[in-house]
Amino acid sequence: MIDFSLSPQQQIVREVAHQIAQTVLRPGSLQWDQQHRIPDEVLLQLSMLRGGFTQGEVPEEVGGEGEGVGAVPDRRHRSQANRIAVLGAEELAWGDASVLLSLPGPGLGGPPVRSMGTPEQRRRFFSVFQQPGLHYGAYALTEPGAGSDVAGIQTRCRKQGRYYLLSGRKCYITNGARADWVVVFATVDPALGRAGHRAFVVERGTPGFSVGKIERKMGLRASETAELIFEEARVPEENLLGGEEYYRGKEGFVGAMQTFDSTRPMVAAVGLGIARAAWEAARDFVRDHYLLSRPLPRYAQLAAQLAQDRRLLDAARLLCWRAAWMADEGLPNSKEASMAKAYAARVALRICAHAVDILGAHGLQTSQLVEKWYRDIKVFDIFEGTGQIQRIVISRRILREPPSF
Amino acid sequence: MHKAMISFALDDDQRLLQDTVRRFCREVLREQMRRHEQQGGLLPEVEQAFAELGLIDLELDEGLPHRTAALVHEELAWGDPGAAVALWTPHLCAGALRELGTPEQQARLLARLRRGPDQRYGRGAVAYAEGGPGQGATVAVPTRGGYVLSGTKRFVLHAPQAELTIVFAQLDGGCQGMGAFAIAGRPAADPQGSFRLGQRHELLGLRAAPAGELVLQEHLVPEEDRLRGGDDFCAAARRVFARAQLLTAARQVGLARAAYELALSYTQDRRAFGKPVAHFQAVAFALAEVHMEVESARWLLWQAAAEADAGRLDLALCAGAAAHACEAAFCAADWCVQLLGGAGFMEDFPAEKWLREAKALALVGGTPQLYEQIVAAQVLGQDPEGNPEGAGLPSPRLQPFLT
Numbered sequence: 088m089i090d091f092s093l094s095p096q097q098q099i100v101r102e103v104a105h106q107i108a109q110t111v112l113r114p115g116s117l118q119w120d121q122q123h124r125i126p127d128e129v130l131l132q133l134s135m136l137r138g139g140f141t142q143g144e145v146p147e148e149v150g151g152e153g154e155g156v157g158a159v160p161d162r163r164h165r166s167q168a169n170r171i172a173v174l175g176a177e178e179l180a181w182g183d184a185s186v187l188l189s190l191p192g193p194g195l196g197g198p199p200v201r202s203m204g205t206p207e208q209r210r211r212f213f214s215v216f217q218q219p220g221l222h223y224g225a226y227a228l229t230e231p232g233a234g235s236d237v238a239g240i241q242t243r244c245r246k247q248g249r250y251y252l253l254s255g256r257k258c259y260i261t262n263g264a265r266a267d268w269v270v271v272f273a274t275v276d277p278a279l280g281r282a283g284h285r286a287f288v289v290e291r292g293t294p295g296f297s298v299g300k301i302e303r304k305m306g307l308r309a310s311e312t313a314e315l316i317f318e319e320a321r322v323p324e325e326n327l328l329g330g331e332e333y334y335r336g337k338e339g340f341v342g343a344m345q346t347f348d349s350t351r352p353m354v355a356a357v358g359l360g361i362a363r364a365a366w367e368a369a370r371d372f373v374r375d376h377y378l379l380s381r382p383l384p385r386y387a388q389l390a391a392q393l394a395q396d397r398r399l400l401d402a403a404r405l406l407c408w409r410a411a412w413m414a415d416e417g418l419p420n421s422k423e424a425s426m427a428k429a430y431a432a433r434v435a436l437r438i439c440a441h442a443v444d445i446l447g448a449h450g451l452q453t454s455q456l457v458e459k460w461y462r463d464i465k466v467f468d469i470f471e472g473t474g475q476i477q478r479i480v481i482s483r484r485i486l487r488e489p490p491s492f
Numbered sequence: 493m494h495k496a497m498i499s500f501a502l503d504d505d506q507r508l509l510q511d512t513v514r515r516f517c518r519e520v521l522r523e524q525m526r527r528h529e530q531q532g533g534l535l536p537e538v539e540q541a542f543a544e545l546g547l548i549d550l551e552l553d554e555g556l557p558h559r560t561a562a563l564v565h566e567e568l569a570w571g572d573p574g575a576a577v578a579l580w581t582p583h584l585c586a587g588a589l590r591e592l593g594t595p596e597q598q599a600r601l602l603a604r605l606r607r608g609p610d611q612r613y614g615r616g617a618v619a620y621a622e623g624g625p626g627q628g629a630t631v632a633v634p635t636r637g638g639y640v641l642s643g644t645k646r647f648v649l650h651a652p653q654a655e656l657t658i659v660f661a662q663l664d665g666g667c668q669g670m671g672a673f674a675i676a677g678r679p680a681a682d683p684q685g686s687f688r689l690g691q692r693h694e695l696l697g698l699r700a701a702p703a704g705e706l707v708l709q710e711h712l713v714p715e716e717d718r719l720r721g722g723d724d725f726c727a728a729a730r731r732v733f734a735r736a737q738l739l740t741a742a743r744q745v746g747l748a749r750a751a752y753e754l755a756l757s758y759t760q761d762r763r764a765f766g767k768p769v770a771h772f773q774a775v776a777f778a779l780a781e782v783h784m785e786v787e788s789a790r791w792l793l794w795q796a797a798a799e800a801d802a803g804r805l806d807l808a809l810c811a812g813a814a815a816h817a818c819e820a821a822f823c824a825a826d827w828c829v830q831l832l833g834g835a836g837f838m839e840d841f842p843a844e845k846w847l848r849e850a851k852a853l854a855l856v857g858g859t860p861q862l863y864e865q866i867v868a869a870q871v872l873g874q875d876p877e878g879n880p881e882g883a884g885l886p887s888p889r890l891q892p893f894l895t
């Protein structure tokens with residue numbers, strides 16, 4: 088049945104997430120951005136809420152609440168996890184997106200462990216999140232020489248006894264320095280292309296594994312982005328995700344890509360949360376201000392732009408919901424996930440720019456959130472696949488024979 | 493009971509209906525597209541075949557649910573936007589009578605739209621837009637037992653064949669002084685008639701659906717045919733136009749999908765520089781862009797329709813859906829012509845027709861500018877033009893064409 092009302096559970100997630108965003112995230116947002124970090128107390132406080140809105144991140148077998156984002160639902164027991172994730176993500180990002188990216192938990196590392204890992208691996212790597220304190224997972228695919236062209240990664244892995252030795256560098260890794268473990272993609276031989284790819288869970292403290300530079304960025308400054316260095320890092324063979332068996336054919340690469348089907352709609356929803364915040368600020372400004380003694384809404388162009396932006400925001404949200412709904416239903420959704428991500432990024436960038444325009448000089452002051460949102464939003468057209476890469480995914484899926492670009 | 497939940501799944505009845513209408517469109521409307529356009533009307537057997545689907549009866553009996561209507565009109569416009577308009581004989585009238593009329597008026601006037609002895613349904617028309625520059629608004633002057641209407645209405649779809657016309661005219665006071673009146677029976681062709689046809693319009697698109705001027709010359713409408721819209725005429729009129737927007741949105745989505753599909757298949761068959769033109773990134777990205785516009789327009793329409801079905805007709809959602817669909821349709825049709833190259837400009841392909849009709853549909857029952865104003869009025873809590881009563885209604889200054 089075509090329906091866009093929220094289930095009671097979806098409703099609760101949205102309300103709780105909004106409450107937190109309003110009372111905890113918004114008030115700290117500017118300060119954390121200036122300090123390039125979020126206080127541990129805040130993150131600890133938020134980690135207590137796991138099981139609420141990030142419900143389902145930790146699988147049942149280790150005491151979590153069951154199905155999470157990236158889980159493959161069976162056809163009878165339909166999941167709501169992806170829909171809940173996009174609803175929660177939009178609300179929290181409305182409060183502060185850096186905090187959302189810094190929430191303790193497996194983060195982007197969760198989906199590959201969940202979809203590629205053996206039951207034993209899932210138990211082992213997820214159990215850390217049941218322990219007190221701040222615990223993180225991370226996902227390391229990007230390298231200095233390979234971002235969009237994922238197949239071109241150069242980080243090498245070589246088997247030696249019961250270990251793999253990893254050599255290379257990963258860059259721009261979210262939560263990379265603070266992570267308990269990182270899912271690292273490496274290749275047995277770059278000449279093999281995708282077939283040579285392997286995914287490892289590399290734990291903190293692994294000999295030969297170190298953290299390089301922590302990036303300073305245009306936006307999302309309170310979120311940690313790190314360089315990771317592997318110098319013959321000794322990774323136990325049990326940490327090869329899925330075990331040797333998994334890598335017959337080109338599964339390794341497929342594994343890396345599948346992750347995106349559930350994370351892209353979520354990342355899109357994060358961008359929308361920021362955009363909605365900016366749109367609301369612009370709307371309030373227009374509603375409450377006068378120019379030359381005329382109320383701003385009388386300026387038809389301003390009013391029309393607000394109306395257009397609101398409609399584009401709604402449209403982008405529905406593309407997110409659609410992709411999330413398909414994931415929950417167990418339907419293949421790569422194209423829809425990319426559409427959600429590409430469209431949301433485009434719309435969100437436009438809305439944040441309009442908010443700065445509308446607030447005028449107010450909008451450019453660093454004491455203003457819109458200035459921050461404008462800086463934060465740009466990356467949404469870059470990470471998790473750039474806008475161009477999303478359009479490649481979409482067009483390859485709509486054409487009968489995929490083109491070679 | 494149905495459980496509330498974000499869902500994009502059609503139920504079985506909807507899927508069956510969609511398949512049926514789709515088949516009719518593929519086998520009939522697509523085949524007769526140019527013929528219908530050239531002769532400025534439908535073939536009787538096509539009207540007949542559509543009547544057999546029973547959709548018009550449903551609309552007259554209880555009104556198609558909004559989601560069902562969204563699916564049906566998307567398909568029909570996919571088949572042929574012009575024929576889609578011409579086939580839908582009740583036009584906006586059934587919904588308008590339900591909102592504006594008393595139960596007695598509904599029963600009496602809806603009968604005009606039912607199937608007659610000749611097996612054809614009566615056509616409905618809505619006359620909103622006023623006559624040309626210099627001509628004043630159509631006025632309704634109260635008189636004993638009714639109202640005397642005078643003025644010229646332009647751009648009235650179905651005017652030449654209407655069996656029932658709902659005319660908006662200026663009264664004093666109230667919601668911008670506006671009132672609605674039902675006129676039963678065809679406008680006279682005779683130049684002396686008090687309710688008669690004026691000039692017939694030659695249209696840029698939608699030529700399968702005739703449109704024309706209606707002239708009212710001291711035409712008497714009895715009191716019993718004034719549509720008062722219950723307690724709040726303004727609110728009821730807003731809902732009538734909101735439904736018109738959903739109809740436009742559905743048609744634009746159908747048109748957009750048709751154009752997208754043609755562009756997608758043509759560019760994969762057409763080769764240049766040794767490969768299908770779709771395999772050039774500039775072309776492929778354009779296709780991806782159009783696909784996103786079409787899909788997002790459909791989901792906005794569905795959301796507005798689902799809310800309306802749940803008894804929460806939302807003016808901003810309806811207007812937003814219409815504005816978005818108009819943009820999507822124009823984008824899709826424009827790219828379709830562009831990606832077909834010279835062939836896109838020829839009448840051998842429907843691309844050029846869709847481009848014309850995307851424009852025409854953006855003028856039926858409202859314009860994207862009007863839709864944006866409605867959304868703005870809702871989100872800002874005031875009409876941008878500063879008229880508190882007018883928010884959400886087409887103002888006399890910003891008229892919907894082709895109603």
Ligand SMILES: Cc1cc2nc3c(=O)[nH]c(=O)nc-3n(C[C@H](O)[C@H](O)[C@H](O)COP(=O)(O)OP(=O)(O)OC[C@H]3O[C@@H](n4cnc5c(N)ncnc54)[C@H](O)[C@@H]3O)c2cc1C
Pocket residue numbers: 195226227228229233234235236258259260261262304307312466469470471472473474475476479492
């Ligand atoms: C804040 C932040 C956090 C991040 N977090 C992570 C993380 O946790 N884990 C991780 O693995 N990575 C992460 N990344 C990296 C991110 O995923 C990459 O930056 C992104 O995939 C783009 O790669 P690139 O920067 O190498 O750009 P490049 O691949 O060098 O692209 C440069 C330009 O070329 C365009 N381009 C490339 N190929 C094509 C083509 N075939 N056709 C048309 N245009 C093309 C791109 O769209 C782009 O505009 C993060 C990045 C940022 C900024």
